[in-house]
Amino acid sequence: MIGRAMLLVVIGALVRTGSAQMTVLDGTGFRVAPGTTMHLDLQGDLEIAGTAEVTNDGLIIVAPGTSILEPLGAPISGSGIESATDLYATPLSGVDPGGLGLEITTTDPPGTLVVERGHLAWSDTAGRVSVERWYRVSPQTWSGSPATIRFHVDPSELNGISFPSAVMHVRSGADSLWAPHPGMVDQLDHAVEASVPDSLGTFTVFEGMLPTGTQDHAFGP
Incomplete structure (x- = not known):
C-alpha cells in the first residue's frame, strides 16, 4: 500500500x-x-x-x-529494492523482467522467477567496491541452469570504476564468495554480459577480477 x-x-x-x-x-x-x-x-x-x-x-x-x-x-x-515476479513457461531470450535492466537468456524454462534490484555498493575485505547496482535472481521452484546474463548499469552508478575493466561477479545462495565471470563490456549500451553456469544468485560488477576467497559484503543487503 x-x-x-x-x-x-x-x-x-x-x-x-x-x-x-x-x-x-x-x-x-x-x-x-x-x-x-x-x-x-x-x-x-x-x-x-x-x-x-x-x-x-x-x-x-x-x-x-x-x-x-x-x-x-x-x-x-x-x-530500497525494486522487485519483479513473473511466470515463464518457455526458455528466456534476452528477457528483462520489469525493465529493471537485467537481461536473461536461459536454456530451460524457469517457471516463476523473481528478479530484485538494489542500488547500494558491495565491498570486499580489501575495501574494493562494486558499482552502485546489484541484482538478485531467485526462483520459486526452478533449480537454475546455465544462462547468459546482460547486466545494465547507469554511468552515474559506476562508483569510480573504470567501465572498460568491469567484470560481472556472482554470489550464490548463502555463499559469501563472489565468483568472477569475465565477458563482454558494451560501453555504448552501458552493459556487461557474461555466460554463467547458474542463472541464480546475486549479481554485481567490480573493476577487474576479485581474488578468490577474500570477498565479503559491507554495504549491500
Missing part, C-alpha cells in the same frame, strides 16, 4: 501519456519511504523523464506486464 501523503506526491508527479503508460514529469519526482511498499501494475510502462527524481528507500513491486523506463544518468536511486 502507499501512504496517503506519499500518494499525493505521486499523483502530482505522474501523468498518463497513453492508454498503458504513465510518466514521471520533468522537474518532479517522488520517494518511496522506508517500510513502504509501492505496487506498479500499469500493464504498460512507467517512464521517468530526464530531470525527474525517483528515490526508493522502500520496496517497489513491478507487476507482470509493467516495465520501468529510466533516463540515462538519472535512474531510480536509494536504499
Whole structure:
C-alpha cells in the first residue's frame, strides 16, 4: 500500500501519456519511504523523464506486464529494492523482467522467477567496491541452469570504476564468495554480459577480477 501523503506526491508527479503508460514529469519526482511498499501494475510502462527524481528507500513491486523506463544518468536511486515476479513457461531470450535492466537468456524454462534490484555498493575485505547496482535472481521452484546474463548499469552508478575493466561477479545462495565471470563490456549500451553456469544468485560488477576467497559484503543487503 502507499501512504496517503506519499500518494499525493505521486499523483502530482505522474501523468498518463497513453492508454498503458504513465510518466514521471520533468522537474518532479517522488520517494518511496522506508517500510513502504509501492505496487506498479500499469500493464504498460512507467517512464521517468530526464530531470525527474525517483528515490526508493522502500520496496517497489513491478507487476507482470509493467516495465520501468529510466533516463540515462538519472535512474531510480536509494536504499530500497525494486522487485519483479513473473511466470515463464518457455526458455528466456534476452528477457528483462520489469525493465529493471537485467537481461536473461536461459536454456530451460524457469517457471516463476523473481528478479530484485538494489542500488547500494558491495565491498570486499580489501575495501574494493562494486558499482552502485546489484541484482538478485531467485526462483520459486526452478533449480537454475546455465544462462547468459546482460547486466545494465547507469554511468552515474559506476562508483569510480573504470567501465572498460568491469567484470560481472556472482554470489550464490548463502555463499559469501563472489565468483568472477569475465565477458563482454558494451560501453555504448552501458552493459556487461557474461555466460554463467547458474542463472541464480546475486549479481554485481567490480573493476577487474576479485581474488578468490577474500570477498565479503559491507554495504549491500
